[in-house]
Amino acid sequence: MKAIMADKRGGRHDGRRGRDGFVLVLTLLMLGTISGALVALLDEIRSSATDVGQLIEEARARGVAQAAIVRAAGSVTAEEDSIKGLLEGRVRPVRWRFEGMDVELDLEAEGDKIDLNTGHIDLITSVLTRGDPEAASRAKLLERIHQTRRSGEIFPSVRALLEPCARMGALAARLERELTVLTRAQGIQLRRTDLGNLDLIPSITQADRDIIIQSFNSGRFPLDDRRLTHLRPYISLNSSHYKFIARIKNSNNIPILERQIVVEFSVIKPSIRTLSGRWIINDPADLC
Secondary structure (H helix, E strand, O other): OHHHHHHHHHHHHHHHHHHHHHHHHHHHHHHHHHHHHHHHHHHHHHHHHHHHHHHHHHHHHHHHHHHHHHHHHHOOOOOOOOOHHHHHOOOOOEEEEEOOEEEEEEEEEHHHOEEOOOOOHHHHHHHHHHHOOOHHHHHHHHHHHHHHHHOOOOOOOHHHHOOHHHOOOHHHHHHHHHEEOOOOOOOEEOEOOEOHHHHHOOOOOHHHHHHHHHHHHOOOOHHHOHHHHHHHHHEEOOOOEEEEEEEEEOOOOOEEEEEEEEEEEEOOOOEEEEEEEEEEEOOOOOOO
């Protein structure tokens, strides 16, 4: 009888130890789960704090860039301005420091570019050939231009020529330096101080260049010379459209943010009219 009672007591102890072990394992599992959740929460808090800091810095950079654009545009009508060299082309880009940030101010004459929608296709081909040696890629872009023109549509921007995932890359930036959608011109404009665009005309000769230079030196417009009649489809009158650019770079001198506005400049009464504006945030991860 005593042996039986001992066995029963032993069974009760074994059951209690089993229950205690189960509770211990469950407690450890709960602690592990809670600890994991806390770690994840702390990581999220740190990430959020970093994101907030980045947002604040980006907002500050945007404010500085916008101030720089206003500064550059205001210099157009100012009689004396320290960044006047930007407009006259003597210094480009102009560096300006504001609120502890360095900003690059630049200016692009849209009239020096080829209009993507109306420009002579030979000129556009020259632009694509000069900067994009891959024949397949160049042919694809040219076919897209032909299709758009045949349909009677227009490109709203130069970057619209490219695939969406390529509109923030190096090719897009380069094309914007040589193409435009603002002038509605068929050809390029001639500037006495800069005849580099003549290289885009496929049929131009050294004799043509000499005549152009002689015309400028004598105070005449080159196309008034009958010997240059064959170049008329490639030449247009000067445009008054310009693009102001305020560029902010990181510590590695890589542009991270740009504010751009396109303006029309009136020479008769020095004034400007803003036509459009946009922000460009450069992200190296934007790849096809």
